[in-house]
Amino acid sequence: MDNAGDAYRAFAPAVLGYLRSQRAPDPEDILGEVFLQVARDWRKFRGDDAALRRWVFSIAHNRLLDARRAASRRPSVDSSPLPERPTAETGQKLDPELLAALAALTPDQREVVVLRFVGDLPLEDVARITRRRVGAVKAMQRRALEALERALDSG
Amino acid sequence: MELNEHDPITRRLHALGDQPIDPEVMASHRSLMASVPVAAGRSRLRPLMAGSLLAGSLLGGMGLAAAAPGVPDAASEVAKTVLATVTLGAVDHPDHDKDKDEEAKVAEVDEDEQTPEAKAAAQAAKTAAQAAKAERKAAKAAGQPAGTHGVTRSTVGCPAGFTGNHGQYVSSVAKTPGVTEEQKTAAAQSECGKPVHAPKPAGEDNANKPATAGKSGEEHGEQGKAKSSEDPGTAVNNGQSGQSGADHRGNHPNRRAFDKVAKHGKADAGRSAGHGPTTTTVTE
Numbered sequence: 338m339d340n341a342g343d344a345y346r347a348f349a350p351a352v353l354g355y356l357r358s359q360r361a362p363d364p365e366d367i368l369g370e371v372f373l374q375v376a377r378d379w380r381k382f383r384g385d386d387a388a389l390r391r392w393v394f395s396i397a398h399n400r401l402l403d404a405r406r407a408a409s410r411r412p413s414v415d416s417s418p419l420p421e422r423p424t425a426e427t428g429q430k431l432d433p434e435l436l437a438a439l440a441a442l443t444p445d446q447r448e449v450v451v452l453r454f455v456g457d458l459p460l461e462d463v464a465r466i467t468r469r470r471v472g473a474v475k476a477m478q479r480r481a482l483e484a485l486e487r488a489l490d491s492g
Numbered sequence: 493m494e495l496n497e498h499d500p501i502t503r504r505l506h507a508l509g510d511q512p513i514d515p516e517v518m519a520s521h522r523s524l525m526a527s528v529p530v531a532a533g534r535s536r537l538r539p540l541m542a543g544s545l546l547a548g549s550l551l552g553g554m555g556l557a558a559a560a561p562g563v564p565d566a567a568s569e570v571a572k573t574v575l576a577t578v579t580l581g582a583v584d585h586p587d588h589d590k591d592k593d594e595e596a597k598v599a600e601v602d603e604d605e606q607t608p609e610a611k612a613a614a615q616a617a618k619t620a621a622q623a624a625k626a627e628r629k630a631a632k633a634a635g636q637p638a639g640t641h642g643v644t645r646s647t648v649g650c651p652a653g654f655t656g657n658h659g660q661y662v663s664s665v666a667k668t669p670g671v672t673e674e675q676k677t678a679a680a681q682s683e684c685g686k687p688v689h690a691p692k693p694a695g696e697d698n699a700n701k702p703a704t705a706g707k708s709g710e711e712h713g714e715q716g717k718a719k720s721s722e723d724p725g726t727a728v729n730n731g732q733s734g735q736s737g738a739d740h741r742g743n744h745p746n747r748r749a750f751d752k753v754a755k756h757g758k759a760d761a762g763r764s765a766g767h768g769p770t771t772t773t774v775t776e
Contacts, residue, residue, distance in 0.1 A: 341525050349518070354509035365514070369521045376525035431511065435504050454505035485501050 338389065341376035348393045351456055355394065357431065358439055358451040361401050362408045371397045391462040394452060398466050438488035446481035449474055649682035658685035 338344050352371055356364035374396050382392060439447050445467075452463045453474075460478070464471045645657060654661060665671060665679035 342522060345518075345521065345525065349513055349521070350511055351509035353513055354511055357511075358505075358508050365517045368513075368517075369524055372521055372525055373528055377528050432504055432508065435501075435508065450505065451508075454502050455509040457506065457509065482501060489501065 338386065341372065341379045344375055344379075344389060344393060345372050348390060352393060352397045354455045355397060355451050356401060358436065358455050359401055359447065360440065362404050367397070367400050367404050370400050374400075387459075387462075390456075391458065391465065394456045394458060394462070395466050398448075398452070434489060435485075438485045441488050442481055442484055446477055446484065449477045450481040450485070453478055643687045646683045646686050646688050648684060650684040654684065656685055658683075661685040 338347065349368060349372065353364055353368050356367050361367050371393065375393060382389065384392070439451070442450070448467060449463055452458050452466060453460070458466070460471050460474055463469075463478075464474045467474065469477075643657075645655075647654070650661060654664075656664075661682070661684045662676070662679050666676050
């Protein structure tokens, strides 16, 4: 990839899916912040595509934590259950059953499974971003998938 | 448990990350990214520049050190003269000499670098300073004998050459072998060594009184008046008699009471100072 615009085209949908799955307060805004930082620090980055993906999701993870911290400081009156934003091109809706099942997971399980499968990151990168050991991430992923299966089967 | 068992779930999860982004949102993000200033990347020239700077400073320092012995003699002489001038100027500066004697100044000059004439001059200055010091001591001793503390004392009845005070005189008489009690009493009652006071002209006390004394009485006038109705004597004695302080500006109330005693006798003074009416005035 030659510039931040290419990175946006390649990773922005996955980052937005990650943010929506994590029930971020305002996913589009956070997505803009993430790629603003990517564009600002683009010339400092050294690495291949895998490293670039890990870097972008690290930024997204940190911006999500910041947004949650900021949201916890101010009172919120928004009690909407799940985001069901239709896309402009296809008119498709997000998978509400899957999002409901993800919401039932613990925050740690949800974070691991979303980074692993929505962000399409390897176990090692998930472990680095979440600052856990690879074995712990693997066990958490297995439990998360089992919980999702149970939730989807029952639903 | 293998991931293959969860393929349907993982596919659905992957699908969450494949949703297209609203073109408006995408356009705004792209314009935002295009507007940010891009941070400068890591320059590979930076270590090279740092190394060049270090090498340059090392080489420069070595060059200066190598060039030092090669300075011409004339330049060395000029530097030496300038430094010597500066050093001597600092020694001769008047601010430095303010609290020093001549001998201290002379001592600061390096003796090794003095010519014989300079050494002789320094010795002469030292001798003169010592002589001046001794002269000052002698003058001090002659003008102010020990025990007098600068007070003029009577010499009436003193033995010849006695310059001490009265106590010293009495003590010296008492210590004299074979002295009688009468002689001791006479010495104690004599004027020898007692301070001599110049006679004061009449009214000098009031004339020399500072203005603040009267002002004090004026300032405390009203308060003193209130007090004087209850205990006028206390008010007068404390210098806070309001009526007298207000009436006699420029004079201390206590002084007024004593003056009154002198002019009108004890009875009047007692009435004015402690038991009399508070509206009495004193005419001078």
